[in-house]
Amino acid sequence: MTLAVTIAGLRLKNPLIAASGTFGYGIELENFVDLGILGGIVTKGLFLKPRAGCPPPRIVETPSGLLNAIGLQGVGVASFVHEILPRLARFDTAILVNVCGDTVDEYAAVTRVLEDAPGVAGIELNISCPNVKQGGMAFGVDPLLTHAVVKEVRKATRRPVIVKLSPNVTDITVIARAAEDAGADALSCINTLLGLAIDVETRRPRLGFGTGGLSGPAIRPIAVRMTWQVAQATRIPVIGIGGICCAADALEFLIAGASAVQIGTANFVDPNVYQSILRDIERYLQRQGVARLTEIVGSLRYPRQQ
C-alpha cells in the first residue's frame, strides 16, 4: 500500500502537510514531533521584512472553531533563509514557503529571495490572509488581481507555485481558474473565513484587530464543498484544507478531489496527530480494498441532479 502523492511535480511521501501559520517554521516543534513523518510543512507566512503582527488578543475560540488575527507576525524572508532554513535541512520532509506581500512586487521579491535558497520544495502564495490591511485577501477575492500576482510570481521562480485560495468569495472556481491560467501548479483550498466575535460585556471585538479568520472543524463542510468545486473546475492538483482532525476528515477532502491535505488548527491541540491519521488512512484503504491512496482521490459519487 502506498500513501505517496505527487503534486506539481513534487513527490510527497504521504498526503499530510502542516498548514501555514499552525506549525511555526517547523523547528519550533522539533522537540515535540518527528518531523520526518510529515509529507510536508508549509511555513508561517513571510514578507520581505520582519513584521510585528496584530495586537493581542489574537485568538479566541468559537464553537468548533478558532478565530485568529495574528497578522502574519514573522521574521521576514531573509532571516528565514539564513537562520531557519538550514536547520530544517536535516528533516526528510518537503518544505513549502508561504509567501506574502503587500504588493505584487513584494510577492515576487520574496519569491526571488527564496529562489536561490536550498531546501525549498515550493512556494505557497498566500493571497487569502484576512488579517492584514493591504494585500492578503484583497488579491484572493479578485480574479484579475489573482491573475496578476500569480503571473509575476510564476516569472520569478522555477519552483512549483501553489496558490492558496480565499473562501470569502461568491464563486471560488473563478479565482481558481484565474490562478490556473496565470501558471499556478496547484491550489490550496482554503484559507480562513472572515469572522467577528464580540465580548458583550465590554462591547468590543474579542480580537485586538477586530475581525479575524475562522478555522477548525466548524468550517470543514464549507472547505470540502469548495475543494470539490475547485477540483471539478481546474486541471491542476488541489490541496484540501479546513478543520481536519482525523483520518475521516482528511478522506473527505481526498474523495472530494484533493490530491493532498493540510492540517492546521488541529496542530495546536496535538502536533502528533499525523501518526494516527496515517495509521487510520491505511486501515481505511485496506477496508476499501484500495492499494494506492491516489485511487480514492476524486472518487466522490455525487448524485445526479435531475
Place this chain on the structure above:
Amino acid sequence: MTLAVTIAGLRLKNPLIAASGTFGYGIELENFVDLGILGGIVTKGLFLKPRAGCPPPRIVETPSGLLNAIGLQGVGVASFVHEILPRLARFDTAILVNVCGDTVDEYAAVTRVLEDAPGVAGIELNISCPNVKQGGMAFGVDPLLTHAVVKEVRKATRRPVIVKLSPNVTDITVIARAAEDAGADALSCINTLLGLAIDVETRRPRLGFGTGGLSGPAIRPIAVRMTWQVAQATRIPVIGIGGICCAADALEFLIAGASAVQIGTANFVDPNVYQSILRDIERYLQRQGVARLTEIVGSLRYPRQQ
C-alpha cells in the same frame, strides 16, 4: 426596561424571531411553546405550488453545525393562506412569511397571494436558499438579480419587505445595498453557507441532494461579521441570524448592529429557548445599566485601524 423593537414599521414586543424553516408554520409547535412570547415567527419558505423537497437524508450534523438540504418542501402559498394562517391568528406574535420563487414572477405572485391575507405582518424574501436548482441562492449572489426581484416584490405589496441575504458572496454589502436601493424595508442576515459532507465509507455525499446549507453555532462568527458589515453599509434595519443559542449570542448580533435577531437551528434542540434568552437579555441590560434594548444596537466599539 423594554425589549420592544420596531423594524420596517413593525413593532415587535421583543427582538426574538423564529427563523424560517426551523419553526414549521408555527402551528406544529403550538403544543410545545407559548407562541405569544415570541417577537415574531418567520414561516417555512413558500412557493406558489406545493413542493416535495429533496430526497433524504436531508440533515446531517457537522461540528457545531447542521447541514441541511430540505429543498423547501412545503404546502404552497394558497394552502398556507387558507388552512394555516387562520390558525395562527390567535397568537399574539408577528407572522412573517418567507417567500420563494423560481422566477421573479413567481416571487411577485406569491407576494400578491399574501397581500389580501389577514394576519401577515410582513414578507421575508428568500433569495438565498442553497438547496434548490433554480431561483433561490442564484438571485441572492447577484446584485442585479437581487435588485430586480426586490423591485417587483416591492410593487406587489404595501407590507414590509425584508430581504434575506446569502452569505455565499464576496461582498455582502453590495447585495445589501442593491436590495436597499430596490426598496427593501429591512435585511435578514444570514441564510446558510453552502457546504458538503461526505460519507467516506460509501464515498457519497451524506445528504441526498449532495450539497447543503450550513447553520448553527459553527457559522456564528461569520454571521456576526456580515451583520456588522451590512449594518454599516445600509440605512435600513438588519435582522441578525446565525447560530444563536443563548442571550450572549443574540447580544453579539445586536451590538454588531442588528435591530432584531432570528433563532434557527437552536429551535430543534429547544423550542423553548426564547424564555431563557429573554430573561438573560434583561439581566444583561440591568448589568449594563441600559433601559432600552435599542440603546445597545450597534454599540460595538470597533478598534480604530491605524
Place this chain on the structure above:
Amino acid sequence: MTGVVGRLVEWTAPCPTAIIQSMPSDLDAALVERHSIGDAFHVLVFEHGDVARNSRPGQFVMLKPGRSTALPLRRPFSIMDVDAERETFSVFMKVVGAQTQALAHLRIGQTARCLGPLGRSFQSPQSPSLPLLIGGGFGIAPLLLLGAVLRRDAYEPRVFYGGRTIADLALRRTLEDLGFSLVLATEDGSLGFKGLITAALEEHLDSCTLPTSLFACGPGPMLAAVARIAARRGLPAQVSVDPWMGCGMGTCLGCVVPTRKANEERPRYRCACTEGPVFESSEVVWTDDRASPSRARETTP
C-alpha cells in the same frame, strides 16, 4: 431488569386518528438506574411522569445529556418500558457515537433533556391474529413495550430477534425472563438460527397457518425485507423506521420517508417523527436505502 415491562395505560384508545397521540412534555429527566450489558449496550431508566403515563408502544423520546441549547441536537430513542407508578421510563441504548456515549455515561441523578412521548405508535391488530415481533439490533427496544401490551390484551406475541453476532442480542435474557416465545438469529451463527432474522421469519411463516400480523423495528434493509415478505404473503405489517431526526416535532422536515397510501396518486414525503416512526409497511416506498447512511464513519469526537 427495569421492573416489570409494561405497567401501562391504554395504548390506542384515546385518539386513534391524531398524529401526535398525546401531548409531549419537555423535562430535565434524572437518570435513576443504569444496567450495562458490556460496553456498548445500556438500559437507562429516567424519571419522567408524562412519558411514564402516556407512552404507547413505538413512541419515542428525544434525549440530550445536560442542559445546553447548542448543538449537537437531541437524539431519538424508542421507549422500551414504562412504569407509571414509579413515574419512570426506560430506553435501551447502543453506543454508536458521541451522544449515545455521553448518555450512557450519565451518573445516577444527572439529568438529560427529555422530550416525549413523540410519534405515532404501533396500532393494535385489526383482527385476532398471532403477532410476530421482528427486532434487529437496538430495534428490539420498542418491541418489549409492544409485546407487553399485546400480552395484556391477550395476544400471544412471538419475538424474532436478530443481530450480526451473539453480542448484538444483548436483551435476549430479558426477553427470556419475561417469558416471551423467542426466535434468535445471528448472521455468523454464534447463537440461534444462522442467517438473517428475516430468513428465520420466512421459515416460520412457511410452516404456520394462523392469521398473522407483523411488527418490525430494525435497520432499513431488514425492514425492507419484512415489507417484501408481508407483501408477498398478504400479511399486515407495521414497521418502525429509523431516519435521521433533527427535532422530533415536525419542524425541521429532516426525517422524511417516501410513502404512498393506497388512495394517493404519487409518493409523498412524510415526517417519521409525527406521522411515523411506525408506518404500514405497504405505505413506505422502499428505495435503495439512502436514508440509512453508513454507520461506520469514525466520527470526530
Place this chain on the structure above:
Amino acid sequence: MTGVVGRLVEWTAPCPTAIIQSMPSDLDAALVERHSIGDAFHVLVFEHGDVARNSRPGQFVMLKPGRSTALPLRRPFSIMDVDAERETFSVFMKVVGAQTQALAHLRIGQTARCLGPLGRSFQSPQSPSLPLLIGGGFGIAPLLLLGAVLRRDAYEPRVFYGGRTIADLALRRTLEDLGFSLVLATEDGSLGFKGLITAALEEHLDSCTLPTSLFACGPGPMLAAVARIAARRGLPAQVSVDPWMGCGMGTCLGCVVPTRKANEERPRYRCACTEGPVFESSEVVWTDDRASPSRARETTP
C-alpha cells in the same frame, strides 16, 4: 492536600538561558487525586513522571480532558506542586468555563492529554533578599511551588494572597498549613486586609527596609499594579502573565505580550508560552489590558 509541596529537583541550574528549560512531553495523564474546595476550586493531582521531575516554579502544562484531537484547544495551568517520587504533579483549578468544568469533573483514573512542563520559570533572586510572593485568585498556584523552592534554598518568602471575597482565597488553609508567612486581602473585607492585595503590599513595603524581590501571578490589572510599585521603588519583580494560549508550543503566536528589554529600541511581541509566562515586570509594556478579555460572558456550553 497534595502531599508535601515541592519535593523538587533543581530549578534554574540546568540551562538558565534556554527558553524552554526542559524537554516537554505529551502524555495521557491519569487523575489520581482530587480535592475540591467548594464547587469552583479544585486541586487535581495527575500522574506524569516528566512533569513531576522536570518542572520549575512558574512553568505550566497544557491540559485537555479525553483524547480528542478536535477543538476545543488545550488549556494552560500553572504547576502548583510536584512529587518526583510518586511521579505526580498538581494543578489548582478554578472552574470558569466548559474545559475547566470538564477537567474538574474527571473521574479518578480518567485521563487528560497533558503536555509539559512548558515555559520559562521564575528565576531565583539575583542577590539575597526577602522574596514577596503576590498571588491574585488562581494566580496563587505557581507561587506554592515557588515558595517551596525558595524555602529549600533558605529564603524566607512571604505570601500576599488576594481575592474579591473570602471564597476566592481557597488555598489559604493550605498556605497556612505549609507554614508560610501570609498576608490576606479581600476587596470586600470579608477576610484580612480590606482592599486590593497590591495595597496591602504597598503598606508592607512602606514599613520594610530589607532588600526585597517581588514575584507575582494574577489578573492583568494586579500585575500592572505590581509593575508600577516595583518601578517606583526600584525593586526587581517577576510576573507571570495569563494571556489566551492556543498551543503552548510557540506555533500559534496567539499568546503574545508586548515587551521591551532594556537594550531594545522598540517593543516586541513575545510569546508567553515560550519566552514567558514569567517576565521581568520592567520588560512588559503595560497596555490598557486588552489582553484580558472580560471573563463574564456566559459561554455557550
